[in-house]
Amino acid sequence: MWRIIPFVMLLYFVSFLDRVNVGFAALSMNKEIGLSPAAFGLGGGLFFVGYFLFEVPSNLILHRVGARIWIARVMITWGLVSAASALTAGPTSFYVLRFLLGAAEAGFFPGIILYLSLWFPIRQRAAAAAWFMAAVPLSTAIGSPISGAIMQLPPMFGLADWQLLYILEAVPAVLLGFVVLKRMVDTPAQATWLEADERDWLIAKMKEEADLRQAHAGHTASAMSALRDLRVLALALIYFGTSAGLYTLGLWAPLMIHHYGFDALHTGLINVIPSVAAIVAMILWARHSDRTGERTWHVVIPCVLACLGFVLAGQAGTAITIVLALIVVNGGISAAKAPLWAMPSMFLSGAGAAAGIASINSIGNLGGFVGPAVIGWLKGRTGGYTAGLYVVAATLAISAILTLVLARRSSAPVALGAAGHKER
Numbered sequence: 057m058w059r060i061i062p063f064v065m066l067l068y069f070v071s072f073l074d075r076v077n078v079g080f081a082a083l084s085m086n087k088e089i090g091l092s093p094a095a096f097g098l099g100g101g102l103f104f105v106g107y108f109l110f111e112v113p114s115n116l117i118l119h120r121v122g123a124r125i126w127i128a129r130v131m132i133t134w135g136l137v138s139a140a141s142a143l144t145a146g147p148t149s150f151y152v153l154r155f156l157l158g159a160a161e162a163g164f165f166p167g168i169i170l171y172l173s174l175w176f177p178i179r180q181r182a183a184a185a186a187w188f189m190a191a192v193p194l195s196t197a198i199g200s201p202i203s204g205a206i207m208q209l210p211p212m213f214g215l216a217d218w219q220l221l222y223i224l225e226a227v228p229a230v231l232l233g234f235v236v237l238k239r240m241v242d243t244p245a246q247a248t249w250l251e252a253d254e255r256d257w258l259i260a261k262m263k264e265e266a267d268l269r270q271a272h273a274g275h276t277a278s279a280m281s282a283l284r285d286l287r288v289l290a291l292a293l294i295y296f297g298t299s300a301g302l303y304t305l306g307l308w309a310p311l312m313i314h315h316y317g318f319d320a321l322h323t324g325l326i327n328v329i330p331s332v333a334a335i336v337a338m339i340l341w342a343r344h345s346d347r348t349g350e351r352t353w354h355v356v357i358p359c360v361l362a363c364l365g366f367v368l369a370g371q372a373g374t375a376i377t378i379v380l381a382l383i384v385v386n387g388g389i390s391a392a393k394a395p396l397w398a399m400p401s402m403f404l405s406g407a408g409a410a411a412g413i414a415s416i417n418s419i420g421n422l423g424g425f426v427g428p429a430v431i432g433w434l435k436g437r438t439g440g441y442t443a444g445l446y447v448v449a450a451t452l453a454i455s456a457i458l459t460l461v462l463a464r465r466s467s468a469p470v471a472l473g474a475a476g477h478k479e480r
Contacts, residue, residue: 057187060175061184061187064168064171064172065187065188065190065194066191066232067127067164067191067232067236068189069191069198069199070131070228071161071229072306074161074225075161076196076303076306078141080207080221080310080323081207081218081221082096082218082307082311083218083314083323084216084217084218085218088218089144089145089146089147089150090146090147093432093436094435095432096150097307097429097435098432100154100307100428101154101428102155103155103157104424105422106155106156106160106162107158107421107424109418110158110159110162110163111421112283112411112414112415114126115163115170115411115413116279116407116411117163118163118167118170119409123171123242124237124241127171127233127240128233130161131229132229133160134160134164134229135227135228135229137156138157138225139222139223139226140153141153141222141226142218142220166414166416166417166418168188169188169397172184172188173401173413174262177261177265178401178402179349180346181398182345182346182394183342183346186339186342186393187339189390189394190338192334193332193334193335196331197331197332197335200325200327200331201324204321204323206220206221206225207321208320244258244259245259279408279411280411282404282412282415283415285412287403287462288416290461290462291399291420291462292415292417292420293419294355294359294455294458295416295417295419295421295423296419296420296423297359297455298359298452299424300423300424300426300451300452301385301388301389301448302389302424304427304428304448307428307431308431309382310324312378313326313378313379316374318375329379329382330382330386333383333386334387334389335390337387337388338394346398351395351396351398352459352460352463354392354395355395355396355455355456355459356459357391358388358389358391359453359456360388360453360456361384361387361388362387363450363453363456365382365384365385365387365388366381366385366445366452368380369381369445370442370445370449371442388452389452400413400416401413426451427448427451430447430448431448432444434447
């Protein structure tokens with residue numbers, strides 16, 4: 057836990073910061089290069105089109121060549137593309153660079169989820185995933201004030217504040233790519249930093265769980281079988297709603313807070329509050345899910361809360377109300393993710409896990425395209441955020457319903473989850 061989790065959290069911290077710093081860049085970039093709300097929402101979402109197209113191939117390559125080499129490649133290329141976003145000159149170049157950023161980063165998140173499934177037994181998996189994914193609200197909590205402060209800088213070297221933001225926050229991704237090559241270890245069998253008895257126990261434990269999956273009638277090990285598995289599609293659609301909510305927050309929350317008259321720095325500081333709440337909710341909820349061995353209601357309840365939070369945000373008329381709504385939304389979305397990502401590895405393994413996890417992430421992350429794009433389009437038509445926020449709320453309600461349907465129709469996640477719980 058101490059060797060792996062803090063490092064992959066750092067990688068995801070930088071990754072998410074480079075995805076959503078466009079929300080702060082927009083405070084001055086949109087006006088300077090002539091981006092309408094609809095164009096900004098569309099371009100922000102195009103990241104996920106590139107992500108969608110390259111996600112499964114990227115994760116299959118990672119499964120073949122190992123996480124160390126492939127994660128390093130992903131980080132270096134996304135850092136370079138993120139820095140190149142400073143060259144944005146208008147809607148077309150904005151669209152192209154967002155698409156390329158998604159293509160460059162494809163495979164990182166599902167690759168790490170797959171990587172964690174090789175190191176952490178079932179009964180610790182939701183907690184491990186939660187700590188890893190806590191980097192998202194942590195990125196907002198720490199990154200928002202940093203981004204807000206950078207946006208206060210005067211022009212330097214002929215670069216505007218938003219251009220400096222893109223470049224300065226891209227540098228860590230490139231540097232960390234080279235650190236990955238030196239630090240990351242692909243499998244427990246290669247972990248010379250573990251004591252021999254610890255390493256042998258972990259290898260035996262992971263093999264025991266793999267044998268349990270293979271003995272189960274619902275087990276899926278091949279890539280093509282995983283892509284055809286209805287459980288994979290169901291989990292992707294559930295993840296779609298949470299992604300729509302997450303990236304609506306990432307791209308639009310700074311502008312929503314800024315709407316109440318705050319400058320860039322104070323917008324960043326206020327945006328910290330919901331993120332801190334999200335970190336606490338994510339960790340405690342994931343631990344409870346692991347302790348009880350229950351996954352379904354640990355996804356349903358947070359999705360319902362996030363749905364209600366977006367409805368509240370749509371009705372907000374004061375800065376206090378919008379912050380309270382964002383706290384509920386952030387907490388709900390963050391809490392749902394770790395139990396959700398503990399489900400695929402209960403019935404997927406090998407190439408099937410690589411393809412299935414990538415498929416869930418790529419299809420689900422299209423919600424990250426739909427959410428921000430719908431907000432921008434409806435804001436352009438209605439002049440406000442309300443209608444778009446209600447649409448995103450509806451996607452989370454659908455996620456909750458689908459989770460219940462999946463639990464009734466599929467016994468594999470329940471059976472394996474119970475097995476991991478019983479073992480304690």
